[in-house]
Amino acid sequence: MTEIFLFGTLCHAPLRHVVAGAELPARAATLPGYGVARVTGAAWPVLVERAGARAEGLVIAAAGEALARLDYYEACFGYTRCPVTVEVDGVPRRAEVWRPEGEGAPPGGPWSLEDWARDWAELTVVAAGEVMQQRAGGSSAADVGHRYWMICARAQAQVSAGAWQRPALIGETPGRDAVELIAHRHPYTKFFTVEELAIRHRQFDGTISGVQERAVFRVADAVTVLPYDPLRDRILLIEQVRFGAYVHGDPHPWLLEPVAGMIDAGETPEEAARRETAEEAGLMLGDLHPVGRYYPSPGGVAQVLTSYVGIADLPDEVTGVGGHDAEGEDILSHVVDWQTALAMLEGGDMANAPLILSFQWLVMNRDRLRASG
Numbered sequence: 001m002t003e004i005f006l007f008g009t010l011c012h013a014p015l016r017h018v019v020a021g022a023e024l025p026a027r028a029a030t031l032p033g034y035g036v037a038r039v040t041g042a043a044w045p046v047l048v049e050r051a052g053a054r055a056e057g058l059v060i061a062a063a064g065e066a067l068a069r070l071d072y073y074e075a076c077f078g079y080t081r082c083p084v085t086v087e088v089d090g091v092p093r094r095a096e097v098w099r100p101e102g103e104g105a106p107p108g109g110p111w112s113l114e115d116w117a118r119d120w121a122e123l124t125v126v127a128a129g130e131v132m133q134q135r136a137g138g139s140s141a142a143d144v145g146h147r148y149w150m151i152c153a154r155a156q157a158q159v160s161a162g163a164w165q166r167p168a169l170i171g172e173t174p175g176r177d178a179v180e181l182i183a184h185r186h187p188y189t190k191f192f193t194v195e196e197l198a199i200r201h202r203q204f205d206g207t208i209s210g211v212q213e214r215a216v217f218r219v220a221d222a223v224t225v226l227p228y229d230p231l232r233d234r235i236l237l238i239e240q241v242r243f244g245a246y247v248h249g250d251p252h253p254w255l256l257e258p259v260a261g262m263i264d265a266g267e268t269p270e271e272a273a274r275r276e277t278a279e280e281a282g283l284m285l286g287d288l289h290p291v292g293r294y295y296p297s298p299g300g301v302a303q304v305l306t307s308y309v310g311i312a313d314l315p316d317e318v319t320g321v322g323g324h325d326a327e328g329e330d331i332l333s334h335v336v337d338w339q340t341a342l343a344m345l346e347g348g349d350m351a352n353a354p355l356i357l358s359f360q361w362l363v364m365n366r367d368r369l370r371a372s373g
Contacts, residue, residue: 001061001062001063002061002062002063002067002081002096003059003060003061003093003094003095003096004059004060004061004062004070004081004095004096004097004098005029005031005057005058005059005084005086005095005096005097006026006057006058006059006060006097007031007034007036007045007047007055007056007057007097008036008044008045008046008057008111008113009044009045009113009116009120009121009124010070011026011057011058011113012113012116012117012121012124012125013026014121014125015121015124015125015128016060018125018128018129018132019069019070019073019128019131019132020062020066020069020070021065021066021069021132022066024060024061024062024066025060025061026058026059026060027058027059027088028056028057028058028059028088029057029058029059029086029087029088029095030054030055030056030057030086030087031047031054031055031057031084031086031087031097032053032054032085032086032087033049033050033051033052033053033054034047034048034049034050034053034054034055035047035048035050035053035055036048036055036056036057036110036111037107037108037109037110037111038107038108038109038110038111039105039106039107039108040105040106040107040108041105041108042105043116043119043120043124043266044077044111044116045111045116046099046100046105046107047097047099048107059086059088059093059095069132069135072132072135072141073128073131073132073141074098075141075142075145076131076141076142076144076145076148077100077145077148078100078101078102078145079098079099079100079101080098080099080101081096081097081098082096082097082099083095083096084096084097119266120266122159123152123155123156123159123265123266124152124155126155126158126159127148127151127152127154127155127265130151130154130155130189130193131144131148131151133186133189134151134189137186137189139189147190147191149264149265150191150220150262152264152265152266153220153221153262153263153264153265154193154218154219154220155265156220156221156263156264156265156266156267157220157221157263157302157303157304160221160304161304164293164304172204174201174202178201178202179199179200179201179202180199180200180201180208181197181198181199182198182199182200182211183196183197183198184196184197184198185197192217192218192219193217193218193219194215194216194217194218195215195216195218195302196213196214196215196216197213197214197215197216198211198212198213199211199212199214200212214300215300216300216301216302217300217301217302218301218302218303219262219301219302219303220262220263220303221262221263221269221303221304221305221306222260222261222262222263222272222303222305222306223260223261223263223269223272223273223276223305223306223307223308224257224258224259224260224305224306224307224308224354224355224358225258225259225260225273225276225277225285225288225307225308225309225310226258226259226291226307226308226309226310226354226355226358226359226362227258227259227277227281227283227285227309227310227311227312227314228309228310228311228312228314228362228369229311229312229313229314230311230366230369230370230372231370232314232315233337233338233366233370234314234335234336234337234338234341235314235335235336235338235341235359235362236259236281236283236312236314236318236319236333236334236335236336237256237257237258237333237334237336237355238256238257238258238259238280238281238331238332238333238334239254239255239256239257239331239332239333239334240254240255240257240329240330240331240332241253241254241255241330242254242255255351255352256334256344256349256350256351256352256355257352257354257355258307258352258354258355258358259273259276259277259280259281260276260280260354261275261276261279261280263306269293269306269308270288270308273285273288273306273308273310274288274310277310277312279329280329280331280333281318281331281333282318282320282333283310283312283313283314283318284312285310285311285312286310286311286312287310287311288308288309288310288311289308289309289310289311289361289365289369290306290307290308291307291308291309291357291358291361292306292307292357292361293305293306293307294307294357296353296354305354307354307357307358307361308358309358309361309362309365309369311369314335316335318333318335319332319333319334319335320332320333321333338366341359342363345359345360
C-alpha cells in the first residue's frame, strides 16, 4: 500500500470515490513547511513552501487499480508523486504527494476546500467520471489533459440540465426514472463525444417499450448572440465555413450566423455571450435580451443553446476578419440593414436556426428596442 497526502480537491470524498473507483479510508494529516494556494486562473490548489506553515489535508492508502486510477487522474494535470514527511496525530510519517512536474502554474490567493466544494464540486465529480471513462477507452492522460476544459464544459452542461425546470404548462412530462438504461457505450470520445445507448421507457399508454438503440452526439452547451444597433437599425452577422454543411453536401458551406460559442466551465451564459462577441466580432455589448433556451436537435444531439439579441454600436467600420487564433477561427463580419435582413429571412439566406429564431424575436421586439434607444 502507498500512503498519499491529499491537500486539494481529492479531499472531497465523492470526487475521490469516482477517481479511485473505491472507498479509501482517510485520516487527517498535516504537511509542515507548506501552505495551500489557489492556482492562478484555475479552481484547484497547489502546495507552496512557506516557513512555519502547515498544510491541512488527509492521508489515504492506495494500491493496485485504485492507485493506478489516481495516478492517471493526476497525470492529466501534469502531476506526479514525490516523497514528503507528514504528521498524523502529531507523529511524523513518510508519505507521497502529487505535485506538478517543473515549476507548475503560479500560485494565487488562498484556497478553501469549502469554497471550492460550493462552486465546483458537482461539476468536477461529473467531469472526473468522463476522465475515468476516457482512461477505460485507452486515451492517454496527456490527451485527456489537453481537452479537460471541454470535458468540464460538458460536465457543466449536464449539471445545468439537471437543474433546469421548465414550466410544463402542457404535456405529461415523465421524469428520468421512466427511462431504463440497459447499455451505455462510448465509441468516440475526443473534443466531442458520440455515445450509444440501449434503453426502454414507459409509453403513454402505460406499457413499456421494446429495447431501443440510439446514438447521441454530445457537445457542451453554447450561446448565440445577434448584435443589433437600434439607432442605425442594423444587425451584424458573421460568416465562416461550417463542416456540418460541407459534409451534408452543401455547395456553399460558408454560412451566415449570429455570434456563437461554447459556455466554459464556471461561466454563465451571459458571460460567454459577451466574451464570444468580443472574440469573434470585436464588439462590446450593451444590454442582452434573452431570446430562448432550447435544444437545437434533441433527437440526436445532447446540447442546449441560449440565444440573445445584444445591443451594440454598429458603424460601417465595425466589419472585418476576426476569431480566436488558438481555435483556428477565420470569421468575416457583415453589417446588414433592416430591409436586407428581412429579405434574407424570407428568401432563405438565413439557413442557421439560432439566426432565424433570434431575428424573428427581433422582428417582434424591434419597435420596443428602438423606442428605448
